[in-house]
Amino acid sequence: MSSSLFDLTGETAVVIGGTGVLGGAIAQGLADAGAKVTVIGRTKRSELPFVAADATKIDSLRRAHEQTGTPTILVNAAGGNDPKATVTPEMPFEKIPHENWAGVFDLNLVGGVLFPCQVFGAAMTRGSIINIASVSAHIPLSRVVTYSAAKAAVLNLTMFLAREWAGKGVRVNSITPGFFPAEQNRRLLFKEDGTPTPRAQAIMGHTALSRFGEPKELVGAAVFLASSRASGFVTGTDLRVDGGYLSQTI
Template identity: 35%
Template sequence: MNKKVVVVTGAGGVLCSTLAQAFAKEGHLVAVLDLNQEAAVNVANAIVGAGGTAMGVMANVLEKDSLEAARKTIHSTFGPCDILVNGAGGNHPLGTTSKPYLEPQDLNSTVDGFKSFFDLDSAGIQFTFNLNFIGTLLPTQVFARDMVNREGCSILNISSMNAFTPLTKIPAYSGAKAAVSNFTQWLAVHFSKVGIRVNALAPGFFLTEQNRALLTEPDGSLTQRGQTIIDQTPMGKFGSPEDLVSTTLWLSGEGASFITGIVVPVDGGFSAFSGV
C-alpha cells in the first residue's frame, strides 16, 4: 500500500479523531491538528498505541502563521501533505436564536439570555462563519501547496445537513456550512488541472459534546429538538462517528479517482425525507 501523509484539522474532537484513527489503520501517516494541543497529542498517542503512525500538532485554523508552523513541523517528520481533511468547525451561542420561530411577544421578552433574531450578536455570527469557512479556506491555502501536480492528492471538507436546508435557530452555522459546500465545488474546478480532487461530507446528526445539550436531557432522554430530528430521520437514530469512515476513505482514496466536486450526505436518510 502507498502510504500517504494525511492532515486532519479539528482532530481532537469526536468525529475527526475517529477519521484520523481510520486513516492510521490504513497505514497512513497522520498529523492530528487541533487548537487544543493536549487533545491533539492524546489522539496521536492513542493512534501510536494502537500500532499506527501519528503526531499531534497544535494549529489555529484561523491563523495562517500557525498553520504554516504546523506544516513545517509535519514536513520535518512526515513530508508533504497528500490528503487534507478540513474538520475544524462548530457553532456559537451568540449566533443562535432561543426559539425556532419569531412571535410578536418575543420583541419585548425580558427572559434573561433570550435571543430573537434581532438580538443576535454580529461577533458570534462572524466567529461561526470564520471558524467554518475561513477555517476551511486557510488550511487549504497552506497544505494544498504540497499537492500541486502530485498524484493521488485530495481534500475532504466537512459540510452539513444545514447546507442543503437550514435548521431553525442556527442561521450563522447553516450559512457557513452552505458556504463550505459551495467552496468545495469551486475548489474542485479550480484545482482540476493540477491533480487535486476536492469533495465534502455532509454529516447528518451525530451526538457530540458540541450538541449533546441541545439533543439530549441530563438523563439521556431526547429533548424536543432531538426527538424532532429522530422523527425526521428514516433510519430512526443518530449517527456514530464510525459511520463516516467508509465514505471518508473512499473519497480520499484511489477508488474515487474520477470523483471531484461532490457533497455526500451521511445522514440516515434525513435529506431524502419530506416529513410525510
Template identity: 30%
Template sequence: MTDYPRPPFPAQAQTVPGSQRKMEPYPDCGEQSYRGSGRLANKIALITGADSGIGRAVAIAFAREGADVAIAYLDEHDDARETARWVEEAGRQCLLLPGDIAEKATCQALVDKTVEQFGRIDVLVNNAAFQMSHETFEEISDEEWVKTFDINITAMFRICKAALPHMKAGGSIINTSSVNSDMPKPTLLAYATTKGAIANFTGGLAQMLGSKGIRVNSVAPGPIWTPLIVSTMPDEEVQNFGSQTPLGRPGQPVEVAPIYVLLASDEGSYISGARYSVTGGKPIL
C-alpha cells in the same frame, strides 16, 4: 438498525468545545470495529478537529488504512492523546497540533509542522467546526457570527492555501459540510450559513484544482453523536438527538468515516466536486 444507541439519551450539558470522554453513550469512532485494507498505504493526512467525533473516526480509519496522521485540535488534550494512541496502535505515526484555527498564524503553522514532520501532505481533511444554538436572530452577537465564519470557512480557505504547495497530483482535499448546507436549521443560523459556504467553496475549488490533479470533495453529515452536540444544544434536543431521521437515531462517527476513506483513496480518482450525504435517510438536494 440495532447495533447503535437510540434516543432518548441522558441530559449531559457540557461547555464548548466539549469532551468525548464525558459523553453518554460514548461515541463509537471505530476503535473496536474499523478494519483497514491498505487503501491509504503510506499517505500523509492532516485532519482538523481530529481529537474526537468524526475527526477521530477519520484519523483511526486512515491509520488502519496505512496513513500517517497529523491531528489538529483546539485544546482538548486528553481526547487528542486518546486519538493518537489509536493511530499509533495501528502502527502509524501521529503528530498532535493544538491551536486555534480562528487565528491565521495557526492555520499556516499546522501545515508547516506537518510538512516538517512528514515532508508533504497527500490528504487534507477540513473538519473542525464551531456552532451555537439560538432561538432568536437577536441573540446572535456580531462576535459569535465572525467567530463561526473564522473557524468554519475562513480557516478552511487559509489551510487549503497553505497546504496546496505541498500537495502533488493525486492529492485529495475533503471538507466537512452538513445536511444544514441546503436545509438550514434556524436555531443554527450562523453554522448553517457557513456549511452552505463550504459546499460552494468545495465545488468551485474542485474546478480550479482539477488541472493540478488534486480532487476536492465534501461530506454532508446529518445528526452525528459528537461532543459538538452536547456542548452546544439544549438538553431536550440532546436527549432526542437523531430521533427525527428515518432511521430513528443519530449516526455514530464510525458510520461517517468510510466515505472519507473512499474520497482520500486512489479508488476515488474520478470523484471531485461532489458532496456526499450521510444523513440516516434524510435526502439533501
C-alpha cells in the same frame, strides 16, 4: 483487488480538528487504511502524531505546516455551532450581534476550510481534500441560522476549489454528516440527565434510519474520498452520511 481500492499505504494525511469526535474517528480510519496521519488541533487529545494549531489563525497553520510537511490527504474537520449565534426567544435573528456571526463564520468557513486550503491545500501537488459540511448546509436547521449559512458556504467553496485545483491533480470533496452526538452539539441533543431533548426526538423522527450516527460510520466515506483508486473521478461533490435525513420531508 477490492481491498487495494481502499489501501492508503504511502499516503500522508493531515486531519485538522482530528482531536474531535468526528475528526478523530476519520483520522483513525485513515490510519487503519494505511495512511501516515498527523492530527492538528488546539490541544492534544489523540494517540496519533499531533501538532497544535489554531485553525482560525493562518500563521498558526503555517507553523503547523512547517512541522507536518505537505500531505496528500487533507481533512478539514474543525468546526461547530455556537449557541450565541442561534435564534432564541431572547435573541431573534435581527439582534444577533455581528461578532457572534463572525465567530461562527471564522470557525466553520475560515478556519474550517479557507485557511487550511490556503496553507495545506495550496501546497499539495496531488491527492484529496475532504471538507466536513453539515445537513444544515443543504437545508437550514430552524434557529441555527449562522452555522447553516457558514456550512452552505463550505459546500460552495468545495466546488470552487475542485475546479481550481483539478489541473494539479488535487480532488476536493465534502462529506455531509447527519447527526452524530459530539461535544459541540451535546446541548442541542441531550438534557442534563442524558435523555434526548424534544429537538433530538424531532431529528430522529426526521431521519430515515431513526437514530443518530456513530462516528465510525463516517470512515468508509472518508477512505473512499481519500483514495485515488476508489474515487479518482470524483471531485466537487458532497457525500451524505446522514441516515437519510436529507432524503425526505415530513
